[in-house]
Amino acid sequence: MRKLLRRIFLIDLIEGLAVTFRYQHPKYITTEQYPAERPKIAERYRGAPRLNNHPETGETLCIACNLCALACPENLIVVGSERNEQTRRKELTTFTYDTSRCMFCGLCEDACPVDALELTQDFELASYSREGAIWDRQMLEEGPRPARYKY
Amino acid sequence: MADSTFLDSTELVLNMGPQHPSTHGVLRVILKLDGEKVLGTECVIGYLHRGVEKIGENRTYQMFAPYVDRTDYVAAVSNGLGYCLAVEKLLNVEAPPRAQVVRVILTELNRIASHLVWLGTHCLDIGAITPLFYTFREREMIMNIYEKYCGARLTTHAFRIGGLQYELYDGFEQDCREFCDWFLPRVDEYEQLLTGNRILVARMTNVGVLNAADCKAYGVTGPMLRAAGVKWDLRKAQPYSGYEQYDFEIPTGVNGDTYDRYLVRMEEMRQSVRIIRQALDRIPDGPIMAKVPKVIKPPVGEVYVSIEAPKGELGYFIVSDGSTQPYRVRIRPPSFVNLQALDKMARGALVADVVAIIGTIDIVLGEVDR
Amino acid sequence: MATTSWESELTQSLSAQFGDKIVEFCSYLGQNFLIARPEAVIPILDWLKTEAGFDYLVDITAVDYPERPERFELIYILYSFSRNERIRIKTSVPDGYRPASATVVHPTANWLEREVFDMFGIEFEGHPDLRRILMPEEWQGHPLRKDYPILQQDQAWVRENLGIESAQ
Numbered sequence: 001m002r003k004l005l006r007r008i009f010l011i012d013l014i015e016g017l018a019v020t021f022r023y024q025h026p027k028y029i030t031t032e033q034y035p036a037e038r039p040k041i042a043e044r045y046r047g048a049p050r051l052n053n054h055p056e057t058g059e060t061l062c063i064a065c066n067l068c069a070l071a072c073p074e075n076l077i078v079v080g081s082e083r084n085e086q087t088r089r090k091e092l093t094t095f096t097y098d099t100s101r102c103m104f105c106g107l108c109e110d111a112c113p114v115d116a117l118e119l120t121q122d123f124e125l126a127s128y129s130r131e132g133a134i135w136d137r138q139m140l141e142e143g144p145r146p147a148r149y150k151y
Numbered sequence: 152m153a154d155s156t157f158l159d160s161t162e163l164v165l166n167m168g169p170q171h172p173s174t175h176g177v178l179r180v181i182l183k184l185d186g187e188k189v190l191g192t193e194c195v196i197g198y199l200h201r202g203v204e205k206i207g208e209n210r211t212y213q214m215f216a217p218y219v220d221r222t223d224y225v226a227a228v229s230n231g232l233g234y235c236l237a238v239e240k241l242l243n244v245e246a247p248p249r250a251q252v253v254r255v256i257l258t259e260l261n262r263i264a265s266h267l268v269w270l271g272t273h274c275l276d277i278g279a280i281t282p283l284f285y286t287f288r289e290r291e292m293i294m295n296i297y298e299k300y301c302g303a304r305l306t307t308h309a310f311r312i313g314g315l316q317y318e319l320y321d322g323f324e325q326d327c328r329e330f331c332d333w334f335l336p337r338v339d340e341y342e343q344l345l346t347g348n349r350i351l352v353a354r355m356t357n358v359g360v361l362n363a364a365d366c367k368a369y370g371v372t373g374p375m376l377r378a379a380g381v382k383w384d385l386r387k388a389q390p391y392s393g394y395e396q397y398d399f400e401i402p403t404g405v406n407g408d409t410y411d412r413y414l415v416r417m418e419e420m421r422q423s424v425r426i427i428r429q430a431l432d433r434i435p436d437g438p439i440m441a442k443v444p445k446v447i448k449p450p451v452g453e454v455y456v457s458i459e460a461p462k463g464e465l466g467y468f469i470v471s472d473g474s475t476q477p478y479r480v481r482i483r484p485p486s487f488v489n490l491q492a493l494d495k496m497a498r499g500a501l502v503a504d505v506v507a508i509i510g511t512i513d514i515v516l517g518e519v520d521r
Numbered sequence: 522m523a524t525t526s527w528e529s530e531l532t533q534s535l536s537a538q539f540g541d542k543i544v545e546f547c548s549y550l551g552q553n554f555l556i557a558r559p560e561a562v563i564p565i566l567d568w569l570k571t572e573a574g575f576d577y578l579v580d581i582t583a584v585d586y587p588e589r590p591e592r593f594e595l596i597y598i599l600y601s602f603s604r605n606e607r608i609r610i611k612t613s614v615p616d617g618y619r620p621a622s623a624t625v626v627h628p629t630a631n632w633l634e635r636e637v638f639d640m641f642g643i644e645f646e647g648h649p650d651l652r653r654i655l656m657p658e659e660w661q662g663h664p665l666r667k668d669y670p671i672l673q674q675d676q677a678w679v680r681e682n683l684g685i686e687s688a689q
Contacts, residue, residue: 007349012347012348012349013348013349013350015343015344015347016344016345016348019340019343019344020344030291041298042295042298042302043299043320044299044300044301044302044317044320045298045302045303046302046303071213071214073210073214073215073217073218103217103306104303104306105216105217105306105308106302106303106308107213107214107217110316119302196654196655197653197654197655197656197657200655200656202664202671204665205664205665205671206671208671209671240550241550243550367576367577367602368576368627368628368629369628369629370577370578370579370627370629371629381602383602388605389605389607450523451522451523452522452523452549452550453522453549454549454550454552455552455580455598455607455609457579464579466580466598468580468582468596468598470584478584479584479585481580481582483580483582483598487632487636488629488632488633490632491628491629491631491632520655521655
């Protein structure tokens, strides 16, 4: 008898609807209004690469050891260096990173011994051309500049 | 002879093409229909074939780990666990206890995430649109934990050969416990929305029945095998990564139809929360990485290691020839083998049931095609 | 491979049944396998399924060793629910040999053998529907062979079907 009443009066469907209507309360809104409010990114997020500089002297931290290029599964890092005769060390000249083929796996960041190459929290990496996605040293040090929208 | 007009029933060949909202990826199913009833199906796959096994022969062992995440992209952490366990077995090392417990926590979170995707998309195909939003909201919480731990939400590359790369962040335990406390009542909510619902019951019972003998003959594993009544789970039968220390149950079904698979997966989500809570209580201190050389060159040999991925038995068969690159990597995908049973299950069903059956096998085309 | 030998009552019943068709019983890192002659594989699979309870065929795969005279090594992985044990059957076949299909014993071998054919070119005798499964139907070449370079594509197929000249 109870089952018959449940069937006629659509009780099982109304129970489901009760769940849905309970979620109409504004405290359950989970939508983020994206360009206006930026999402919170974790510190370890593997986003856009960046070449770090020494905080005091402003020189690059990279010692051109080529370990990041060797660790990359896709072979998309090219490190150019030349030997400085006075200090007998290698100095970095060019550094090319191809973000169009990068899988953001983090192996280059793990391989760098001096924390020069770092994957930051930037995720807005779009560019208007394929060549624009290949970053040279200046782009890597500054970071991408996505368009900021004002309302 | 007989007057045959175009109204006579002849076979209609209908193409459920690679671009289709219900095929869970680029799966093409060619249906032979008699009106609305299915006489036979044929799956055409290979639209997402990227040659991952060939890539494996050209990368070193550590370099190949990010590629493995991209086969079953919905549950990437399990793939990484299987690969790392296989290479660790070749090297004859074992990850330290702390790494093993954290691996179990992340893998069970991954199982919940995979089943949430299954639940949302399967019910979306059947017509219940609302659970999709709720399940993805829960999945956001899991993705946030992964992001804070290893840096990526979906293709996590969380485990390394020999243990873990990253130490746990402050607040990991608290985040996981908050998730478990928030999540268990949600499962009850999904059940309230779906389990007793007469539309769902009518669309899922006696659809896609695969009994235990057929499951074993077709090599089907995972929740499909358990829904047919076989109480078998690789985490209990051949435990790996410390699973023998945890106390959990294996849910089974009776008939082997779609409704039983639905109930089995819902119960598996609850059991996963139970395992996570037990593991959180017993994270030991200690190192997170075993003594593994920088350049990994395993001795000549081959090994087959399989784990219980959310979709079935995921196996890795790695042949090493003593150099830094594997000689052959074979990924035994559960979705590929389970998809063979589609033909058996769909005969005699209606077209709308085919959509429900594809959803209940729980395939991910990245794994089917590799 | 530094194998150790494998002795159990299963190996004794197998060698009593098949004699010299089984070349060797080995074990590596705790995983047991046996090396058999190619024509004996299907009878061994059948015997293991009916007599020993190995009713679940986990995987069929192949490995290419181009410098050996018997180029391909076919590997069958089996599991038994009742014994909770996993074994492998390995056999070496030369190029052009057509091994018998395992679909008569285990229906799950259907797609697995299609994939081995697609990737390696090993044709199976008696398979109900042997065609390419992952690559397109008209593709020439078998990708997982060692003499197929990683950047090679079937240029004729690409030109015809995609209308471009592939840049690889």
